[in-house]
Amino acid sequence: MSESVIADFVATFNSERSTRAEPVKGRVLLSQKRLVLAADNSKTTIPLSTIFDVAVGHVPPDLGDFFDSTVTVAFEKGDDRFVAVVEAGDETIEKFSTVLFKALLNGTDATVQHPAEIGGRVTDAEYVPAKLFLEPQGVRFKRQSGSFTVTLAQVTKFERSKREISGSERAVLAVRHMPDGQAITTVAAIPSARKLSLLGRYLRLEYSDLMGELKDIELTDPEIELLVAVYSTGDMEGIPLANVLDREASEVTMLVNDLEGKDLLTAGEEGPTLTPKGRVVVNRHLEDVNE
Incomplete structure (x- = not known):
C-alpha cells in the first residue's frame, strides 16, 4: 500500500468476495483509502x-459457525454486493472498528443547523457548512464560526428524516440531546447517502453500548435525586451534597457508595462526578420530567 497504514494486525477473515468462503488467517491492513x-x-x-x-459483532447467518468477535463490512464491486467478516480478539476488534469508522467518516462534508430547536422551540438558526469528526462516544462538527460536539451520553433521541434545505428536500439526521440540562435538537444533512447511513450505524452502535450497560440497573428515588443533584451542583463548589439534598451526611455517603458500585458516579477530591453512564441516566430522567 503506497498510502500510510493506520491499522495492521493478524486476524481471521473470509478473504474471497463471497459470504460462502471459509475463513482463513492473514493480515488486515487499513489505510485512509482502502481495506x-x-x-x-x-x-x-x-x-x-x-x-x-x-456491523460490529454481527455475522451473516451462513458464516455464524465460523466467527465470534467480528467486524462485518458490506461493500460494492460493480453491480454486485459482497460481505467481508474479520474476526480477532475483543480488544482488537473494538480498536479496529473505531479506526475503520474514523477512516470512513472523518472530514465528511455536512450541512448543520445547530441548534435547530431549544426546549421544543424552533430557532432561526441557519444551515451552515461543517466538517464531521468522530470522537470517543460523540461527534464533533467543525464550522467556520466554531465547533460543537454531540456527546452520546447526553443524547435522548436521534432519527433520520427529511427537511427542506435551500429549497430542496434532503435526508437528515436529527439528534435531540441535553448538554446543559435543556433539550436541544441538532440537524445534520450529509450529501452522501452512504455516509449518512454509516454515521447512523456508528451512532446506533455507540448508543446501544451505553444503553446496554444501563439495561439491568435499578435505581431508587433517592439515588436518582442524588445523581440529579451532582449534575446540577457542578458549579456550587464547597457546598455539601447533604445540604443540597436535605439528608443526613451518612445517608448521602451510603447513596454515593451504592452509585459508585453501579458505575454511575466517580469519587474525587472535590466530590463525586458523573460517569458517562451516570450522565445518560440523568439526561433521560430530565427528558422524562420535561415532557
Missing part, C-alpha cells in the same frame, strides 16, 4: 469508497 485482507494465497482489496455498511 486489504491478505492471506497466503489470496488478497482482497476493498476501497473505502465502496463500503456502505459496517
Whole structure:
C-alpha cells in the first residue's frame, strides 16, 4: 500500500468476495483509502469508497459457525454486493472498528443547523457548512464560526428524516440531546447517502453500548435525586451534597457508595462526578420530567 497504514494486525477473515468462503488467517491492513485482507494465497482489496455498511459483532447467518468477535463490512464491486467478516480478539476488534469508522467518516462534508430547536422551540438558526469528526462516544462538527460536539451520553433521541434545505428536500439526521440540562435538537444533512447511513450505524452502535450497560440497573428515588443533584451542583463548589439534598451526611455517603458500585458516579477530591453512564441516566430522567 503506497498510502500510510493506520491499522495492521493478524486476524481471521473470509478473504474471497463471497459470504460462502471459509475463513482463513492473514493480515488486515487499513489505510485512509482502502481495506486489504491478505492471506497466503489470496488478497482482497476493498476501497473505502465502496463500503456502505459496517456491523460490529454481527455475522451473516451462513458464516455464524465460523466467527465470534467480528467486524462485518458490506461493500460494492460493480453491480454486485459482497460481505467481508474479520474476526480477532475483543480488544482488537473494538480498536479496529473505531479506526475503520474514523477512516470512513472523518472530514465528511455536512450541512448543520445547530441548534435547530431549544426546549421544543424552533430557532432561526441557519444551515451552515461543517466538517464531521468522530470522537470517543460523540461527534464533533467543525464550522467556520466554531465547533460543537454531540456527546452520546447526553443524547435522548436521534432519527433520520427529511427537511427542506435551500429549497430542496434532503435526508437528515436529527439528534435531540441535553448538554446543559435543556433539550436541544441538532440537524445534520450529509450529501452522501452512504455516509449518512454509516454515521447512523456508528451512532446506533455507540448508543446501544451505553444503553446496554444501563439495561439491568435499578435505581431508587433517592439515588436518582442524588445523581440529579451532582449534575446540577457542578458549579456550587464547597457546598455539601447533604445540604443540597436535605439528608443526613451518612445517608448521602451510603447513596454515593451504592452509585459508585453501579458505575454511575466517580469519587474525587472535590466530590463525586458523573460517569458517562451516570450522565445518560440523568439526561433521560430530565427528558422524562420535561415532557
